[in-house]
Amino acid sequence: MTRAGRPIPTLSCKQCPIHLEGEWCVLSDDELETVTAAKRDRLFEPGEVIFHQGDACDGMYWIRDGLVGERRLDPDGEMALVRLSHTGKALGYQELLARKPYRNSAEALKPTRVCYLSRAVIRDLLDGNSRLGDLFLLRSLRDMEMTEDDYVTALNRGIRSRLLHALLTLYKHYGHFEIDKGHVLEIPIARKDLAALIGTGPETISRTIRKLEKERIARFEGRQVVFSCIDTIQAEIRSTG
């Protein structure tokens, strides 16, 4: 958890693959120019904090690439990893729009490039383009759907099931298929973060992993996992566990 992020050259929005989806697609060329001119691009190394829980929110961030974890520190010092965010996700937009301080801290877990937009710019864009608000609404609804799903999962699934779920989600983002090995995933986060994401400690993660190995469900080697049969895992996740 070191300091700020290093400024990097601004990428023109029109050259950015993200501008075709989400909020950006409703912006006119002029508006995109405005954004390009106003935004500040930054690079955060793993461990660097993008913003801190409790801090006033003066703008929002888009993830160009990389991986960000949102952490929540509760009063007695427990640190939960609320969610992982990837390319295209927005950070801090909820607090910005609700005019509240950040609920969570955002920390880069891999080298991450973000675009920063100040509150004033966002306000102007919202005032100028009424459809933009609708898209923020849709984003919020989608995010809500995900955390609600995670919530019910946390309520009535065991650690094992939640771990499998997390791994599968990671696989969708970072995994790939090799003919000779199978479904391979290089886990992008440390064991203790995997634990914090699920709501347990690193020891339990270790043990659960060894169980999965014994049952030939997956093979672990350091941060690399090879899944024997994705379908089996899918099936297990949606039944009792």
Place this chain on the structure above:
Amino acid sequence: MTRAGRPIPTLSCKQCPIHLEGEWCVLSDDELETVTAAKRDRLFEPGEVIFHQGDACDGMYWIRDGLVGERRLDPDGEMALVRLSHTGKALGYQELLARKPYRNSAEALKPTRVCYLSRAVIRDLLDGNSRLGDLFLLRSLRDMEMTEDDYVTALNRGIRSRLLHALLTLYKHYGHFEIDKGHVLEIPIARKDLAALIGTGPETISRTIRKLEKERIARFEGRQVVFSCIDTIQAEIRSTG
């Protein structure tokens, strides 16, 4: 879980206390008239289902008064109570705006009067009044905040702490203070629902309650609770548990 809700006479929006807050306050008198004319008021008795998880969403509901529980059935038959909703809360607006089927079932837990508005009416209102969308956005952000809080609580707090939290929340809505008795709450839901809300079974609720009694933190008698010292409970909730 019986059938539909009984139609009841429509309450004019201008006479409804809710119209002063939330989405309603930006509507013109004309628009309020439109809503009054278009909406259908219904009464649901405890146990009656307002809508079912998985059903297509063709409108949304406002709670005039009463208590509604949103239930989520997961594939292996576990039923979680995702949240409780009181007067002034909107039901199904997320699914309506995102054009998705209902994620949860909504069931009246006390006699509940709701106002129903069809998708078409909402669409017209949204098209006619651009500020309305902003308010739905704010509502979504607030709801998100709550479930995110519940989520982190579920991740790293024990049953006892979550129970206290739930009871305290209920107290804020349904509790009252009596000089001779103290802080009194008539718990508006059954034990098994209290359990489903927290993510456990009724047995554990029973036992946890008895522990609380032994420690003189609260006295339970049927559905009535008397809290000895609210502050102590507040303190315990925000420290380890």
Place this chain on the structure above:
DNA sequence: CGTCTGGTTGATCTAGATCAACAGGAGTGG
């Protein structure tokens, strides 16, 4: 009167937390 549902208790079992030790890098400084 039997039946049903909601709540409580008891006995038992286990998933998972907790505490503690240790092993393998990776960096750092002599």
Place this chain on the structure above:
DNA sequence: CCACTCCTGTTGATCTAGATCAACCAGACG
């Protein structure tokens, strides 16, 4: 180069919160 520490991950031993299964009781209701 070695010696040192720091950090991450793994394992072992133990303890406990909570799940599970089963019995039981009281009130509601036909």
